[in-house]
Amino acid sequence: MNILVVTLSNFGDVIMTTPVIMALARKFPHAKITTVVSPRARNVLQRSQDIHNIVIYNKKAPILEKLKFIMELRKRPYDLVVDLRNTAIPFLVSCKKRTPLFRKFKKVNMRDRHLEVLGMVEKEVPEPPPFQFFNQADEVFALRTLDAAGIKEKSGWILVAPGAASERKRWPAENFKEVIKALHEQTGKKIVLVGTLEEKPVADAIASDLPGIVGNVCGELLLSETAALVANASLVVANDSAIMHLGFELDTPTLGIFGPTDHTQYGHESPNFRIARKEPEECGCNSHKLPPAERNCFHGLTTRKVIELSLELLNESKAA
Secondary structure (H helix, E strand, O other): OEEEEEOOOOHHHHHOOHHHHHHHHHHOOOOEEEEEEOOOOHHHHOOOOOOOEEEEOOOOOOHHHHHHHHHHHOOOOEOEEEEOOOOOHHHOOOEOOEOOOOOOOOOOOHHHHHHHHHHOOOOOOOOOOOOOOOOHHHHHHHHHHHHHOOOOOOOOOEEEEOOOOOHHHOOOHHHHHHHHHHHHHHHOOOEEEOOOHHHHHHHHHHHOOOOOOEEEOOOOOOHHHHHHHHHOOOEEEEEOOHHHHHHHHOOOOEEEEOOOOOHHHHOOOOOOEEEEOOOHHHOOOOHHHOOHHHOOOOOOOOHHHHHHHHHHHHHHHHHO
16 A cells, blocks of 8 residues: 655644554554655654655755656555645545645644545545654764753753744743743753754854853754654653654653644644743733734743743653
8 A cells, every 4th residue: 555645844744644643653553655755854754663655855856856766656556545735636646535725724733634635535544653763873872962051961951942943932031041040940950952954043142141051052953853853851841843743742751832833733732731921912012913924923922821830840850
């Protein structure tokens, strides 16, 4: 059986599609799964033992490259095509069954919606097992990088991701500094700053004022290597970003900081997950009345609330 899954473009969005891949792998354990993903987000999927082929789609590629992409997909017929981007791809390949082009969703949360799309073609969708984002080599390299940054512990640190793909989703760096100081003072734990190379200036600004407390590996790790650190952390504190979604999928206690983006769409619900936010109506900015792409306010979310929720997650995980 051949299955084609068309995923999304950004790290965080692709992470939220991995439950679909794992639900398919559980239901059809002998199937060969091919995924379509953007060049940048390939790192999310490359360690999976359940994906047999990864095909790269670059929307900025010239037309000839796009034709080669379609010809690559047309090399084999598919029994099932699950398109989470809602593109023309399912109609350009040979397949027995495909997800519909026109969809009416019952769910609000994007992760749930991806599983809902799968449910439109498969009546019985099993509970997805965890996705494998990293391997042992990733873990070894991540720990060596951490050691070089001055963090000798092999686990139990607090992971902080102060960046995000969009600058408007970044809670102020000064606020992260206050939270880091308080969490270190109250728990004695070291703090590890993670993120992409583009987010490194934010992490550098935080780390420069917190010597001896913070290990800064922002921009030095692949996503799979960062995932290894997430899996071994005692807590993840992150903006609405790929790191936040990784924390949830790996079942690490995670606090997601929300301001401009909709927590009902991009947040999560579980005993190990908390959302830090303030109601937009309590803020005088009126940005909640703007189109989503123009919002940039955290509505007065305080460091005190983030600290309280972080300690709550740490204490509950200890009790468990």
